[in-house]
Amino acid sequence: MKICIATIDIHGPIRNGGIGTAYTKLALLLAQAGHEVTIAFLLGERCEQGSISRWQQWYAERGVTFEPALLDHKLRFYAPPQRAESYLTYLWLRSRPVTYDVVHFPEWRGYGYYAMLAKRLGLDFQDTTFCVGTHSPTLWHTLGNHEPVNHFHQLDVNFLEAQSIALADLVVSPSRYMLDWIREQGWTLPERTLVLPNVMLDRPLARPAGGGAPVSELVFFGRLEERKGLALFCDAVDRLVPVLQRPLTITFLGKPGDIRGERGDAYAAKRAAAWPFPCRTIPDKDRDGALAYLAAPGRLAVMPSLVENSPYTVLECLTARIPFLAAGVGGIPELIAPEDRDRACFVPQPQLLADKLAQALAAPNLPVRCAFDIEANHRAWLELHGRLGRERRTRPAATAARPLPLVSVCMTTRNRPELLARALDSVRAQDYPHFEVVLVDDGSDRPEALAYLDRLEPEFERRGWRIVRQANRYPGAARNAAVAQARGTYVKFMDDDNVTDPDELSTFVKAALASDADILTCVLRPFEGDDPTARTDPVEVLWLPAGANVALGAFENCFGDVNALIRKEAFEALGGFSEDYGVGHEDWELFARAALKGFRLYVVPRPLVRYRVSKSGVQSSTSVHANYARSLRPYLGAVPPGLRDALRLAQATFIQMHPASAGLLVRRKKDPAKELDRIKRSVTWRVTKPLWTVEKSIHRQLEKRRLKHRDPA
Structure with a gap:
């Protein structure tokens, strides 16, 4: 089989x-079994240790192809970085000359989202099985570290990760605990969900590594951070010191993380200053070096995690027969033989850990047994891939094509005949054969606009299309008027100043039939001016929606643009667009209402429309706060009245x-510097400026650390 493991976290370059x-271990196991394994390193040429060529050679010697996924940097996005990275991963996979039988993704940061979305929509990867591993969801990690959800981008990451799990063909979790956590969050698991412990290629040692010697050194083993229990460990040692009867050494073995506003190594040194025995921190050992250190006689590994999935620290100690104590949280007990759990595990409270440490100091230093057979687990992983290969070879042939549904292209216009002509030309060029056009003129009063509509009448009558003329009532009412005349199974909305690609309708219909979607939006190519083909920037820009992210949708339109395909029955069930005059965001409001009510809304991950950005458009010429209030209405109706002010705040x-994102600095063509100065003088600015400043500072620090460490676990 041809197997790809796509990840930013892998042994070697980082x-x-x-x-x-x-x-890494899964790749080596599969390669040893004869599969063609490619590791797609999604950080490209980035390398923290050695060189990319060195690691390519290292993996090649073990039968694995290591390939830096050189993501396309000729694109820029109206989207947060993690959304853009997921989309670039999709483009890279789509560009591959080989069709992979299986692609493995971690759920972490949602790199597989757009690729799996493309498969759900029937557009790509129909012969590929996407397998997602549940390792370390960002929300789980954030809550476990007692950190706040302090940036709106985190809502985006959480959605990408949840959807990566929901869209997977197969989810494999190393613990039942993590699947339970996912269900508690209300995330959707696919029908095919398995629990398989992580691969551990090292064979268990026959004898204890420590030889049963008395404990003379306590080794905190793990990253120095809150979630790994650093503060808990220090609190327990504080309680142990008064009752300690003999010399002892304390070692912190792990990379520094962050804890309570400072680096983990600094925190550990500060806490250890009050202890009457030697203490040290060892931050730079790799996996093999750490295990070799722990294997020396008299050393007891302590892993007091507050929350945990299925940590390799525990699994490696089990395999190497290294004595340890571990918090009985998360998936840790699932790794330990039932008869050893009481001895090896503790409730993560300072006094209970101190009591456990005192017991360990008074007893022989004995290892702990694993709850499952390592070799049998390897066979289970290989048998799983064997089943996936057999399923691919015996996949039934495609069913007969369904009749093509009629699509009603619903366009609105007002006093822009030149732009309307170009938009209609793009509609006439569609490669989809079964569509009609309903054009609503929303109160044009320019003579040239009225004359152009008159010239269109013969063509529209000949084609069975329709022109509806009405007084100016704003886009929501105009689009509802178009749908009232539509005969199609689907309605496709379009503004008169946008230009659609020739394959837009055919792509939309293919995706709708494959996914049974109620609403489909798409990636857009924004442009300024009147010519959609003119590009002054050598880098192409894409507006990249996320989809039905209801959490983020309360603050920004992550759903998509009104250039969308909607099943007419769904549109009518939603009550159509609201018809507020002089207010924008009618599409955002409709999409939010649909997502909150459970209608299926997806983003087609292909650019299908050239979207004209205009400073004189509806959004720019209307009240920012009125527009946002309109988009919030579906949320206000979905929560108890007592929570509505919290949403408004x-x-x-x-x-x-x-x-700037909300349009405060550019609306009504105001000078940005003057507008910013006006906002600064306002009471609202003075009240919120400290919060804004602190929030931005925190986000910059977190982003710098993320880029520096790229360390998910």
Whole structure:
């Protein structure tokens, strides 16, 4: 089989965490079994240790192809970085000359989202099985570290990760605990969900590594951070010191993380200053070096994690027969033989850990047994891939094509005949054969606009298309009027200043039939001016929606643009667009209402429309706060009345934190510097400026650390 493991965390070029260890060992196991394995390193040429060529050679010697996924940097995005990275991963996979039988993704950061979305929509990868491993969801990690959800981009990451799990053909979790956590969050698991412990290629040692010697050194083993229990460990040692009867050494073995506003190594040194025995921190050992250190006689590994999935630290100690104590949280007990759990595990509370440490100091230093057979687990992984290969070879042939549905292209226009002519030309060029056009003139009063409509009448009558003329009532009412005349199974909305690609309707229909979607939006190519083909920037820009992210949708339109395909029955069930005069965001409001009510809304991950950005458009010429209030209405109707002001406050805070995104600095062609100065003088700015400043500072620090460490586990 041809198998791809696509990840940013892998052994070699970076100082990897648990995800990298899991996928490295899986790659080696599959290669040993004769499969063609490619590791797609999604950080491209980035290398923290050695060189990319060195690691390519290292993996090649073990039968694995290591390929830096050189993502296309000729694109820029109206989208957060993690969304753009997921989309670039999709483009890279789509460009491959080989069709992979299986592609493995971690759920972490949602790199597989757009690729798996393309498969769900019937557009790509129909012969590929996407397997997602549940290792370390960002929300799980954030909550476990007692950190706040302090940036709106985190809502985006959480959605990408949840959808990566929901869209997978197969989810494999190393623990039942993590699947339970996912269900508790309300995330959707696919029908095919398995529990398989991580691969551990090292064979278990026959004898204890420590030889049963008395404990003379306690080794905190893990990253120095809150979630790994650093503060808990220090609190327990504080309680142990008064009752300690003999000399002892304390070692912190792990890379520094962050804890309570400072680096983990600094925190450990500060806490250890009060202890009457030697203490040291060892931050730079790799996996093999750490295990070799722990294997020396008299050393007891302590892993007091507050939350944990299925940590390799525990699994490696089990395999190497290294004595340890571990918090009985998450998936840790699933790794330990039932008869050893009471001895090896503890409830993560300072006094209970101190009591456990005192017991360990008074007893022989004995290892702990694993709950499952390592070799049998390897066979289970290989048998799983064997089943996937057999399923691919015996996949039934495609069923007969369904009749093509009629699509009603619903266009609105007002006093822009030149732009309307170009838009209609793009509609006439569609390669989809079964569509009609319903054009609503929303109160044009320019003579040239009225004359152009008159010239269109014969063609429209000949084609069975329709022109509806009405007084100016704004886009929501105009689009509802178009749908009232539509005969299609689907309605496709379009503004008169946008230009559609020739394959837009055919792509939309193919995706709708494959996914049974109610609403499909798409990637857009924004342009300024009147010519959609003119590009002054050598880098192409794409507006990249996320989809039905209801959490983020309360603050920004992550759903997509009104250039969307909607099943007419769904549109009518939603009540159509609201018809507020002089207010924008009618499409955002409709999409939010649909997502909250459970209608299927997906983004077609292909650019199908050239979207004209205009400073004189509806969004720019209307009240920012009125527009946002309109988009919030579906949320206000979905929560108890007592929570509505909390939503209003949250949205207003977002607007103050992101004034440019909300349009505050560009609306009505105001001078940006003067507008910014006006906002600074306002009471609202003075109240929220400290929050904005702190929030931006925190986000910059977190992003710098993320880029520096790239360490998921």
